[in-house]
Amino acid sequence: MKHLLSTADLDWDQANALLDTAEQMAAVLTRPIKKIPALVGRTIVNLFFEDSTRTRNSFELAERRLSADSISVTARGSSVSKGESMRDTMQTLEAMKVDCFVIRHASSGALEQATGWTDAHLVNAGDGWHEHPTQALLDAFTLRRHFAAVGHPGLEGKHVAIVGDLLHSRVVRSNVWLLHTLGATVSLVAPATLRPAGVETWPVQVTEDLDSVLPQVHALMMLRVQRERMSGGFFPTAREYTEFFGLTPARLRLLSPRAAICHPGPINRGVEISAEAADSAQSLILDQVAAGVPVRMSVLFHLLSGADEGLK
Amino acid sequence: MARYGPERVVLSADDIDRALARIAYQLIETNRGADDLVLIGVPTRGVPLARRLGGLIEEASGHPTPVGQLDITLYRDDLRRQPTRTVMPTSIPCDIDGRVVVLVDDVLYSGRTVAAALDALKDYGRPRRIQLAVLVDRGHRELPIAADVVGKELPTRSEERVQVRLSELDGTSQVSIMAPESDSQ
Incomplete structure (x- = not known):
C-alpha cells in the first residue's frame, strides 16, 4: 500500500489488517512507555490547508508514538497564506526529504491530484466533502x-x-x-x-x-x-x-x-x-x-514500515 | 523463493519433549527455584514452547509460573527490508520489575530477534535478569548474543533451512533441516 486516499481502495484483507494492527497499537498505548521505534528515521509532514485540531493532534501523537520525525504545517502562518500553491508547498517540503505527507484540504479530490507531484506516501486526512x-x-x-x-x-x-x-x-x-x-x-x-x-x-x-x-x-x-x-x-x-x-x-x-x-x-x-x-x-x-491515535499509528505503520515498492 | 530438498528430521516429538524437560530443570537449577521466573515466548513458535515449559516447571517445582508473549515486530531493525509484517499480540502476564524473565524462542540464528526482544522488554519493565532459552541453536550469530539454555546445538550451513513444527500450531511436533534444492542435484 503506497497511499491511503480512499477506503474504496481497501480490500477485505487490507482493511482487517489495518484494524488488527490498530489493536496492537492500542495495547502499546496502555503501557507505561507508550512509544515504539517502528518508524525511526522516517519523516512525516502534516500539511493542513484547512484546520482541524482533533485530526491533526491525533496524527501528530501517532507519529511521535511511532518514533517518526514530524512537523505540522498549517495554512495560516505559512507560505500557503502568501499564495503558494499546494504543489509548490509540497515540492518545497519534499526537497527537505519527506517520506510521507498527511494532508487535509478543503477541495474534494485534492489528494488524488497530489499523487502526481510527489514520490512520498500520502495519507488523506480529509479532502473537502469527499473522504476521510x-x-x-x-x-x-x-x-x-x-x-x-x-x-x-x-x-x-x-x-x-x-x-x-x-x-x-x-x-x-x-x-x-x-x-x-x-x-x-x-x-x-x-x-x-x-x-x-x-x-x-x-x-x-x-x-x-x-x-x-x-x-x-x-x-x-x-x-x-x-x-x-x-x-x-x-x-x-x-x-x-x-x-x-x-x-x-x-x-x-x-x-x-x-x-x-x-x-x-x-x-x-x-x-x-x-x-x-x-x-x-x-x-x-x-x-x-480514543481510537484515533492507535488507528492512525496502524495506517502510518502499514504505509511506512515496510520496504518501499519500486525502490532497491 | 529458494526451493528446498527433502527434510531430514533432527528432533522427533519425543526428542523435543526431552529437550524441554532438560531446559525446565536447568532453569530451575540456575535460578535456585522457580519463584521469580516469568516465561515470555517470542511469536510464533516461542509461544507454545513457553507454555510447555511453564507446565514442566510448575510440575517440577510446584510453583505456577506466569507465561506471556512478546511480539517484537515493532522493534525489528529490518522492517524496511521486507514487506510490512503482521503485528502479533503481546501479553505480559505480570509486573516484570525485579523478576527473572526467560525469553523463549524456537531457533536462535542471527540473534537479531533476541536483540529486538531485549529492546521491547525494556519498555515493559526492568527485570532483575533476562535469560534466553531456545529449542535449537543453529549458529551464524550476527550479534554478540548467546543462549543461557539450549535444547539442541545444531550445526548448519546458512543456506540450509531449519523448520520447527509444534503440535499446537502444526498438528505434529518435529525439527527438521532442509538444504536448497540446487545442492542436492
Missing part, C-alpha cells in the same frame, strides 16, 4: 470492539445507519465503502436536500424515515449539522431538523438497548443528538476519540 478514511477506520475499529464486547464480533451482517447531512460530510463516503467492504449493511437517513449526487449508485439503502430504521440497526452514526448550513436553505430551522433527524430522547427508546451510538464530533447537543443520547451507556463517542 482514517475517521472511517476508527469508526470501524470502535464498532468492531463494541460488537466483540457484546458477544457478536465482526461487522459482517451488521446493520449500520448513518444519519444527517450526507451532502457536506466527508466521513459518509469513507464509511460507506469501508462498512460495505467489511460486510455490513448500510442505511443512509437524510432529507432530500442533503443527499449527495449519485447516492443511488452506492451500496446502501436511502430513506427519510429515521423512526422506521431505528429499531433494526446495530449501530447508528449521527453526523454533525454544520451551523453554516443552517442558513443555506438545506432545511428550514435547526428545530425542524431535530424534529425529523435528531436523536431525541424519544427516539433513543426506539433503538435496541444494545445498539451503539457514534458521532464523529464535535457534537451539537440538542440539534442532531440529545444530551441524553450522547451521554448514554450506548454512546461510543469517547471511544471513537
Whole structure:
C-alpha cells in the first residue's frame, strides 16, 4: 500500500489488517512507555490547508508514538497564506526529504491530484466533502470492539445507519465503502436536500424515515449539522431538523438497548443528538476519540514500515 | 523463493519433549527455584514452547509460573527490508520489575530477534535478569548474543533451512533441516 486516499481502495484483507494492527497499537498505548521505534528515521509532514485540531493532534501523537520525525504545517502562518500553491508547498517540503505527507484540504479530490507531484506516501486526512478514511477506520475499529464486547464480533451482517447531512460530510463516503467492504449493511437517513449526487449508485439503502430504521440497526452514526448550513436553505430551522433527524430522547427508546451510538464530533447537543443520547451507556463517542491515535499509528505503520515498492 | 530438498528430521516429538524437560530443570537449577521466573515466548513458535515449559516447571517445582508473549515486530531493525509484517499480540502476564524473565524462542540464528526482544522488554519493565532459552541453536550469530539454555546445538550451513513444527500450531511436533534444492542435484 503506497497511499491511503480512499477506503474504496481497501480490500477485505487490507482493511482487517489495518484494524488488527490498530489493536496492537492500542495495547502499546496502555503501557507505561507508550512509544515504539517502528518508524525511526522516517519523516512525516502534516500539511493542513484547512484546520482541524482533533485530526491533526491525533496524527501528530501517532507519529511521535511511532518514533517518526514530524512537523505540522498549517495554512495560516505559512507560505500557503502568501499564495503558494499546494504543489509548490509540497515540492518545497519534499526537497527537505519527506517520506510521507498527511494532508487535509478543503477541495474534494485534492489528494488524488497530489499523487502526481510527489514520490512520498500520502495519507488523506480529509479532502473537502469527499473522504476521510482514517475517521472511517476508527469508526470501524470502535464498532468492531463494541460488537466483540457484546458477544457478536465482526461487522459482517451488521446493520449500520448513518444519519444527517450526507451532502457536506466527508466521513459518509469513507464509511460507506469501508462498512460495505467489511460486510455490513448500510442505511443512509437524510432529507432530500442533503443527499449527495449519485447516492443511488452506492451500496446502501436511502430513506427519510429515521423512526422506521431505528429499531433494526446495530449501530447508528449521527453526523454533525454544520451551523453554516443552517442558513443555506438545506432545511428550514435547526428545530425542524431535530424534529425529523435528531436523536431525541424519544427516539433513543426506539433503538435496541444494545445498539451503539457514534458521532464523529464535535457534537451539537440538542440539534442532531440529545444530551441524553450522547451521554448514554450506548454512546461510543469517547471511544471513537480514543481510537484515533492507535488507528492512525496502524495506517502510518502499514504505509511506512515496510520496504518501499519500486525502490532497491 | 529458494526451493528446498527433502527434510531430514533432527528432533522427533519425543526428542523435543526431552529437550524441554532438560531446559525446565536447568532453569530451575540456575535460578535456585522457580519463584521469580516469568516465561515470555517470542511469536510464533516461542509461544507454545513457553507454555510447555511453564507446565514442566510448575510440575517440577510446584510453583505456577506466569507465561506471556512478546511480539517484537515493532522493534525489528529490518522492517524496511521486507514487506510490512503482521503485528502479533503481546501479553505480559505480570509486573516484570525485579523478576527473572526467560525469553523463549524456537531457533536462535542471527540473534537479531533476541536483540529486538531485549529492546521491547525494556519498555515493559526492568527485570532483575533476562535469560534466553531456545529449542535449537543453529549458529551464524550476527550479534554478540548467546543462549543461557539450549535444547539442541545444531550445526548448519546458512543456506540450509531449519523448520520447527509444534503440535499446537502444526498438528505434529518435529525439527527438521532442509538444504536448497540446487545442492542436492
